[in-house]
Amino acid sequence: MSSVTTTTSSTRKPMGNTTLPYTTESTSKVTKYCHSTPTDLVFVLHESGRVGKANFQLQNQFVAKLVEGFDIGINSTQVAVITFASTVITEFYLNAFNDKIQLLESIKHINYSHPGLTITHKALRTVRNEVFTVANGMRPNALPFVIVVTNVYIDELRAVATDPKDVIIVKDFRFLVSIQERALRSACKALLRNTNVSSNETETTILITTKHTIATTSSPTKITKTMTAITTTTTSSTTTPKEIITLPYTSESTIKFVAKLVEGFDIGINNTQVAVITFASTVVTELYLNAFHDKIQLLESIKHINYSHPGITMTHKALRTIRNDVFTVANGMRPDAFHFVIVLTNGRSMISPVKIREAKLLHELNITVFAFGISNEVYIDELRAIATVIQEM
Incomplete structure (x- = not known):
């Protein structure tokens, strides 16, 4: 069985007029799990029509809380975000922000704007071919790391992840806050496991899920050697004809x-x-x-x-x-x-x-x-x- 061989993707700047229920609570509990190893972190966020704006905002808040647990900068952690459904949008690349406050503001203003069908393989292909490139900020000496938030079947998550234990399931978006420490701990443990491995050989991916819905491919694209899975429900489709x-x-x-x-x-x-x-x-x-x-x-x-x-x-x-x-x-x-x-x-x-x-x-x-x-x-x-x-x- 084959899938689409071309990726429709684009880049958009975050809008400044969107409000989000965003908090800046102390992150002392989670920051202790991470260290200053250079990391290129990519969030792949799924925004579908059945998710809705309110749940998408909860997802953004969850992502922001995870980012707070990392040191942000050219010599530490860089962050990129893409959203997807039928098509893929690169919200910003790895080299877009080296200041944590500006990065968090940008995440806060990512809009729920392009619902559609769930085609995860396009998002994974975009990460591999477009986001993880030197031109867009990837550092050869950094640890590549991907966090995918999606709603595919649990068997697919395990197929994408190299370690089935690195799959985290939550009942719905309201429970994301309850796993943020666990998610960050899993991510940082994976980074520690790979500290002594060449970044050219190892990429780490986390998937987050809230429920099991449409499967996106029969043989998911594997882009990492180490992957944690956490799935929520979010999708995206642009005005692409x-x-x-x-x-x-x-x-x-x-x-x-x-x-x-x-x-x-x-x-x-x-x-x-x-x-x-x-x-x-x-x-x-x-x-x-x-x-x-x-x-x-x-x-x-x-x-x-x-x-x-x-x-x-x-x-x-x-x-x-x-x-x-x-x-x-x-x-x-x-x-x-x-x-x-x-x-x-x-x-x-x-x-x-x-x-x-x-x-x-x-x-x-x-x-x-x-x-x-x-x-x-x-x-x-x-x-x-x-x-x-x-x-x-």
Whole structure:
């Protein structure tokens, strides 16, 4: 199974007009765990639509409290922050701040501004290819360290981390404050373990989670040799144009589900375009990507999709239609847009090997495929074969 091979990322400056419930309590309990070993620390923060602004602010406060436990400066610890969901934004690089007060103010003013789907592998790729570079402040003699705050399955966290013990789970964002000492202690212990190891060979990553939701990849990108996992729930999507194609199993509940997904996007020629196809033995293109640039009209069209062609499940035909007919410039596809497909199905597809081949052809075009299994009859291995992201419903 493949995933998107290109990373959409950008850098933004923190806004100065955002208020955050931020405190400056004594950090004497946590500072004793850390030392002055040069460290390049990157926070990877997940901000999704289901998180909400209030929880995102709690997450920022948690990050700020962790940063208070480190000595900040060119000869000690440097900090970078990126946020992610469908896309990745670099809030600031490692060499942006060498003054702790300015750094904490910048963290305090990171805005919850781009909700979307959870695609963790893009964030990890950005850390590896863009943030950990000499041009953006990485020091060859420093210990690379990553803290990921996300909401993926616990098995994925363990797969990303080199040490399964370095996974911290909290019930929800309100409990982040209860683990800040534990998180900092884990981080500093990892740094101490790696003090005598070349930084070119060792990177440390922490993941923090509040609950288990959509898995982002079947084989997460591993960017560290030492990783602590802590997961919360936060995501991000920018105004990068998106092409969304949905393949719903046509029932009233799934049509409502598709409509709710669409409501979360800005619709327009310069934002998100949506196409819908339905399938069974045959495939019907309900609407192409360039059919609607008005959200109200688009939602009305989705609401009136009828259950009109029952038959056996031939998923490969639907995937082929996407590749050959829907994702074409003539029907509204924009080459510079982010392309992804959402498949909703409730059964086993016929001619499975053909379906797998069609799915791979989509992957080779850098199209991300999300597969949702509806009912107990779904064959999870088939979903994994076609998707970069799967979810049971």
